[in-house]
Each structure stands twice: as C-alpha cells, then as structure tokens.
Amino acid sequence: MSIEVKICGLSTPETMDAALDAGADYVAVNFFPPSPRSVTSGLAGELMRPVGDRAVKVGLFVDAEDAFIEEVLRAASLDLLQLHGSESVERVEAIRTGFGVPVMKVIKIRGAEDVARVEDFLEVSDRILFDAAPPADLENPLPGGNAVSFDWTYLRGKSWSKPWMLAGGLTVENLARAVELSGAPALDVSSGVEDRPGVKNPDKIRAFVRQAKSL
Numbered sequence: 001m002s003i004e005v006k007i008c009g010l011s012t013p014e015t016m017d018a019a020l021d022a023g024a025d026y027v028a029v030n031f032f033p034p035s036p037r038s039v040t041s042g043l044a045g046e047l048m049r050p051v052g053d054r055a056v057k058v059g060l061f062v063d064a065e066d067a068f069i070e071e072v073l074r075a076a077s078l079d080l081l082q083l084h085g086s087e088s089v090e091r092v093e094a095i096r097t098g099f100g101v102p103v104m105k106v107i108k109i110r111g112a113e114d115v116a117r118v119e120d121f122l123e124v125s126d127r128i129l130f131d132a133a134p135p136a137d138l139e140n141p142l143p144g145g146n147a148v149s150f151d152w153t154y155l156r157g158k159s160w161s162k163p164w165m166l167a168g169g170l171t172v173e174n175l176a177r178a179v180e181l182s183g184a185p186a187l188d189v190s191s192g193v194e195d196r197p198g199v200k201n202p203d204k205i206r207a208f209v210r211q212a213k214s215l
C-alpha cells in the first residue's frame with residue numbers, strides 16, 4: 001500500500017524542506033488571512049519556487065474572490081487549488097475553468113449523512129478532501145485545521161470517481177488506524193505536525209511521512 005501525504009499550512013523554508021526531504025507528495029500553503037498559518041502571496045512564491053516537480057504545490061483558499069486568486073497565481077506557481085470554504089458547485093467550476101488550475105473541493109463531515117454531499121462536486125472537482133467540520137463548541141473555530149477528527153468509518157468501503165484524501169486531527173499515532181477504518185489512499189495533516197497553531201515541527205513532519213509511507 002502506498003499512502004500519499006499532504007502537509008498543509010507550511011510557512012517557512014525549513015519546514016518546506018523537511019516535508020520535501022521526507023517525501024511528502026503534496027505541500028500546501030494557506031491563503032486564509034485569519035489563520036495563524038496564512039502566508040502572503042509573496043512568501044508563497046518564495047516557498048514554492050524550490051519545489052519544482054518534487055511535490056504537488058497546493059494553495060488553500062476559503063471563499064476567495066477572483067482578484068485574490070489571481071494575485072496569488074501571479075506570485076506563486078500552484079498545481080492545485082484547495083477550496084476550503086462554502087464554495088458552491090458553480091463557484092468551484094468557475095474557479096477551475098477560469099484559472100485553468102485543478103481544484104480540490106473540501107467536503108466537511110460532522111455526521112455520516114454529510115458524506116453524500118460529495119456527489120454534487122464530483123463533476124467539477126479534480127480531487128476531493130474529506131475533513132472534519134469545524135466543531136460547534138470551539139470558541140473561534142477555523143474553517144479547517146482544528147485538530148479534530150470525524151468518524152473514519154463513514155468513508156469505509158466507499159469509492160468515488162475522483163481521487164480523495166482524508167484530513168482532520170491526524171497524527172503519527174492515529175494515522176494507521178485512520179487508514180484502516182476509512183480506506184483512505186491519501187492523508188492530509190496540519191495540526192498534528194505542529195508544536196502550536198502555525199508552528200510546524202520538522203521532526204513531526206518527518207515522523208508523520210515516514211509512518212504513512214511504512215503502511
């Protein structure tokens with residue numbers, strides 16, 4: 001089994017290098033300004049420049065306007081746009097065709113019934129990311145990156161016409177169980193490789209990728 005790994009919310013050259021050297025398949029930068037992980041378009045350009053084709057270069061957006069996406073794409077070479085807000089099917093399609101860059105729509109899961117929402121997006125999205133919905137009891141939940149999981153068995157035995165990833169509260173300790181219960185072919189992590197929100201730890205990145213690749 002070869003599990004793919006995406007490291008989300010990278011914001012320094014050191015942690016980008018750690019992700020690439022460890023063998024991460026996707027490296028992502030965050031363009032949601034309220035997030036402690038967000039980067040400017042200029043910094044994203046610098047971080048993504050050395051990546052080349054060693055990994056898929058991902059930009060994370062939350063209900064972003066065209067002008068902002070344009071600004072980012074002028075500054076940074078991105079291979080995949082992660083749409084992590086409340087983008088409608090029409091908006092996902094408009095971003096994908098308008099910018100000519102593949103998109104990955106995020107489906108936020110609280111209960112088992114949320115999984116079916118993926119069906120609406122399969123035509124217009126190149127990839128799908130299943131993430132935990134922001135918890136209602138957190139004081140200031142972000143649209144993602146909250147270190148919470150959903151019940152991984154909701155995804156078990158299911159298949160879709162587009163490649164997909166699992167996210168939400170993954171760590172080096174629980175990733176094997178997450179793969180076993182969900183059948184995920186790819187994992188996305190942010191908080192689980194940090195010391196605190198926005199501060200990635202190179203050792204934790206290496207350990208996470210090593211563990212995923214050992215499955």
Ligand SMILES: O=C(O)c1ccccc1NCC(=O)[C@H](O)[C@H](O)COP(=O)(O)O
Binds near residue numbers: 008032145170188
């Ligand atoms: O991380 C953020 O700050 C963030 C803000 C707004 C939208 C999405 C955000 N993060 C997404 C991710 O980091 C991952 O795709 C996913 O949610 C994993 O999060 P985590 O539970 O922290 O591993």
